[in-house]
Amino acid sequence: MRKSLPPLVCVAMLSLPAFLFAAPLLAQPTRQPNSGEIQAALQRLGVVGSVLYVAAHPDDENSRLLAYLVGERALTATYLSLTRGDGGQNLLGLEQDELLGLLRTHELLAARRIDGAEQLFTRARDQGYTKRADEALGAWGHDAVLGDVVQAIRRTRPDVVITRFNTLPPNHGHHTASAILTAEAFAAAANPKRYPEQLPLFPAWQASRLLHNVPTFNLAPNADMSAYLKLDVGGYNSLRGKSWPEIAAESRSQHKSQGFGVTAERGPSLEYFQWLAGAKPGKDPLDGLDFTWKRYPGGEKIQKVVDAAVKAFEPRHPEKTIPALWQVHALLTALPDANAWKLRKLHETEALLLACAGVVLDARAAEATAVPGGAVKLELVALNRSVVSARLLAVHLPDGVTEVQAELALNVPVTRQKTLQLAANAAISTPYWLRAPADGALDPVPELALRGLPIGPPALQATFDLELGGHKLAVVRAVRHVWNDPVKGEQSRLFEVAPSADAAKSLQQHHIAYDHVPLLTVWQPPPAKLGPIAMELGATHIGYIPGPGDRVAESLTAVGYDVTLLPLDKLATEPLERFQAILVGIRAFNQTPELGNQRAKLLKYVENGGRLIVQYQTNSKLAPLKVDIGPYPLEIGRERVTDERAAMTPLDPNEPLLQKPNQLTTDDFAGWVQERGLYFAQKWDPRYRAVFAMHDQDEAPLQGGLLVAKYGKGTFVYTGLAFFRQLPAGVPGAYRLLANLLAP
Numbered sequence: 001m002r003k004s005l006p007p008l009v010c011v012a013m014l015s016l017p018a019f020l021f022a023a024p025l026l027a028q029p030t031r032q033p034n035s036g037e038i039q040a041a042l043q044r045l046g047v048v049g050s051v052l053y054v055a056a057h058p059d060d061e062n063s064r065l066l067a068y069l070v071g072e073r074a075l076t077a078t079y080l081s082l083t084r085g086d087g088g089q090n091l092l093g094l095e096q097d098e099l100l101g102l103l104r105t106h107e108l109l110a111a112r113r114i115d116g117a118e119q120l121f122t123r124a125r126d127q128g129y130t131k132r133a134d135e136a137l138g139a140w141g142h143d144a145v146l147g148d149v150v151q152a153i154r155r156t157r158p159d160v161v162i163t164r165f166n167t168l169p170p171n172h173g174h175h176t177a178s179a180i181l182t183a184e185a186f187a188a189a190a191n192p193k194r195y196p197e198q199l200p201l202f203p204a205w206q207a208s209r210l211l212h213n214v215p216t217f218n219l220a221p222n223a224d225m226s227a228y229l230k231l232d233v234g235g236y237n238s239l240r241g242k243s244w245p246e247i248a249a250e251s252r253s254q255h256k257s258q259g260f261g262v263t264a265e266r267g268p269s270l271e272y273f274q275w276l277a278g279a280k281p282g283k284d285p286l287d288g289l290d291f292t293w294k295r296y297p298g299g300e301k302i303q304k305v306v307d308a309a310v311k312a313f314e315p316r317h318p319e320k321t322i323p324a325l326w327q328v329h330a331l332l333t334a335l336p337d338a339n340a341w342k343l344r345k346l347h348e349t350e351a352l353l354l355a356c357a358g359v360v361l362d363a364r365a366a367e368a369t370a371v372p373g374g375a376v377k378l379e380l381v382a383l384n385r386s387v388v389s390a391r392l393l394a395v396h397l398p399d400g401v402t403e404v405q406a407e408l409a410l411n412v413p414v415t416r417q418k419t420l421q422l423a424a425n426a427a428i429s430t431p432y433w434l435r436a437p438a439d440g441a442l443d444p445v446p447e448l449a450l451r452g453l454p455i456g457p458p459a460l461q462a463t464f465d466l467e468l469g470g471h472k473l474a475v476v477r478a479v480r481h482v483w484n485d486p487v488k489g490e491q492s493r494l495f496e497v498a499p500s501a502d503a504a505k506s507l508q509q510h511h512i513a514y515d516h517v518p519l520l521t522v523w524q525p526p527p528a529k530l531g532p533i534a535m536e537l538g539a540t541h542i543g544y545i546p547g548p549g550d551r552v553a554e555s556l557t558a559v560g561y562d563v564t565l566l567p568l569d570k571l572a573t574e575p576l577e578r579f580q581a582i583l584v585g586i587r588a589f590n591q592t593p594e595l596g597n598q599r600a601k602l603l604k605y606v607e608n609g610g611r612l613i614v615q616y617q618t619n620s621k622l623a624p625l626k627v628d629i630g631p632y633p634l635e636i637g638r639e640r641v642t643d644e645r646a647a648m649t650p651l652d653p654n655e656p657l658l659q660k661p662n663q664l665t666t667d668d669f670a671g672w673v674q675e676r677g678l679y680f681a682q683k684w685d686p687r688y689r690a691v692f693a694m695h696d697q698d699e700a701p702l703q704g705g706l707l708v709a710k711y712g713k714g715t716f717v718y719t720g721l722a723f724f725r726q727l728p729a730g731v732p733g734a735y736r737l738l739a740n741l742l743a744p
Contacts, residue, residue: 032355032358036240039313046293049289051075057126058104059104060178065162067117068235076344078119078152081120086125093514095257101125104255105121106518111255114250120452124442131642132173136173140442151202154204163178190204197448208279208289229281229284231273296335312324319356319358322357360383361382363378363477372428375419375420376419380418383412386410389470422460426497463477536661541578542564542582544585545566545567547585548587553565577605582610583613584613587617590618606716611715616720619636619638634683634684634718637704639704650692690704
């Protein structure tokens with residue numbers, strides 16, 4: 001009996017053509033690939049080369065290069081992101097922390113379905129912006145995360161490892177750490193004495209070459225790049241009808257929570273590389289590496305059959321390729337189990353057999369969820385849309401085997417109804433890395449086989465025993481719930497096991513629902529309730545102009561404030577004098593530039609005696625802030641203090657904002673999470689006064705984190721302090737400080 005595939009291939013086989021592998025596990029309907037996609041997949045069977053691309057976060061990957069490597073060079077390319085991006089910010093909704101990490105995980109998977117690459121992670125949690133690599137590695141635990149990178153190399157067995165970043169500061173500390181870890185793992189992965197516990201599942205592996213993909217986005221247009229290797233990834237592919245940069249733009253635009261939609265580029269697109277270790281290339285970064293089956297004993301026969309199948313392929317009759325595919329299957333089966341490509345190519349071949357025959361196999365649940373021990377009504381469907389002989393023999397489910405023995409005549413579906421009883425101890429469906437509370441800076445994943453996978457196995461799956469063209473084949477399908485939306489048409493989601501009503505009382509359910517990712521559900525223990533906070537509100541009636549991913553308004557409501565939301569349409573008509581203070585949410589002016597049209601009304605409110613507090617807004621060369629937010633000149637920079645324990649030193653010990661209605665002490669600045677603040681002001685009119693000085697290790701003090709100015713009878717405040725993180729986390733001192741800012 002053939003061994004099962006390594007977990008990467010079983011659970012998230014996202015290599016081109018991605019539709020052949022990813023659909024069942026990502027709750028997408030089974031889709032018949034077109035002949036252009038089948039032809040590209042056939043060509044891939046003859047290529048046995050792999051590239052691992054390593055960076056720190058979702059959206060750090062080079063989508064152009066990945067699309068080119070997979071599409072043009074037919075290589076297996078994998079993006080290893082050290083983190084799931086859970087420490088970032090969210091332009092789409094209110095998800096933060098682990099829920100944001102889940103959303104960004106699936107944004108990466110959506111991107112990979114387009115560019116054809118695969119996706120892996122380490123257990124490292126994203127702690128937000130970090131200025132130094134040693135800070136990041138110290139928090140994660142250097143050896144633990146290094147082991148995860150080693151495991152990714154051993155799992156994917158790449159010929160080439162490529163880093164997105166180098167080891168030279170200044171840079172985001174996570175970026176620099178990713179380069180440091182990759183260089184160490186390049187050597188450690190080949191040493192069986194390093195992380196020996198991995199070896200039964202993932203044998204030691206020596207990649208041939210380590211490269212650095214030199215970024216060009218910060219270089220001057222006339223920068224001299226002659227010292228680097230280069231690769232033009234701007235080619236056009238007629239089977240796809242698009243160039244690789246066009247495909248990459250679609251891929252990168254899936255990072256919607258980051259606001260990373262991009263416009264497609266056409267024409268030449270040069271990527272540059274620096275050789276770091278291993279076999280030195282010539283002019284092409286991939287020079288000197290054999291990616292054909294001829295690199296393995298016995299591989300010549302496989303190469304010959306695959307080449308012949310590609311040459312003889314008839315787009316209008318893909319079923320004629322099936323005999324050749326069974327020849328390839330037999331030759332692959334005869335290879336030694338130690339062959340790095342045997343299992344992967346067997347599954348690619350089996351997916352191609354189904355594609356060429358137009359076979360549809362589906363397992364649908366009548367309901368989206370069931371509880372442990374509950375009944376699940378299933379509909380099992382098999383359909384053969386070719387003239388090739390096919391027969392459904394049986395369907396394996398967790399409670400046993402359903403014998404079918406049905407001929408699959410041309411375009412005649414075979415359907416069976418089945419009621420399945422779930423086990424009383426069936427696991428509740430929740431992302432595997434969120435099953436237990438995080439302990440420190442690593443996701444708690446004790447199972448070695450699961451570590452690094454983008455998602456875990458589905459809650460319920462069916463295995464179809466099929467006979468196709470005289471040969472037997474076992475095909476696994478995740479069970480889905482399918483329904484019709486009157487606007488969007490057919491929709492589907494993975495079947496899930498939910499807690500019973502009694503058990504649900506001690507869990508909290510979160511749904512993440514956006515069009516570009518599957519419907520996602522997380523069951524977690526309810527958060528700790530906010531304990532009593534010794535604070536005076538000072539003001540009670542607050543207007544709140546919402547920003548993206550912002551839970552400050554609901555946090556203020558929870559402690560007794562009367563908060564009125566002021567979205568743009570309401571702000572334009574609402575009389576503002578009834579509010580004792582107005583608070584502007586993070587990035588509100590960035591997300592809604594039209595908010596700038598209300599600046600005069602807001603400043604008039606301040607002039608007449610109101611208090612206006614603007615939380616951080618962003619400003620950069622790529623996305624400049626196009627409106628003056630304050631009454632006097634104020635320039636927002638990118639300065640921040642990432643150490644949440646950094647001293648908050650009052651510039652005036654008698655500062656009134658620290659005296660009433662709450663007398664603040666150093667204790668109020670203990671227990672903050674992730675950071676002190678970000679996007680501080682870097683230049684300001686002398687009519688503003690700075691309240692605090694603070695700084696990260698070995699840096700000069702920054703004073704732009706909290707600025708206050710009198711304007712007419714009222715007060716204007718700009719603050720980069722991270723209230724949007726502290727308030728949902730229940731940090732008492734942050735509530736007390738914000739209460740002082742809001743108080744008249």
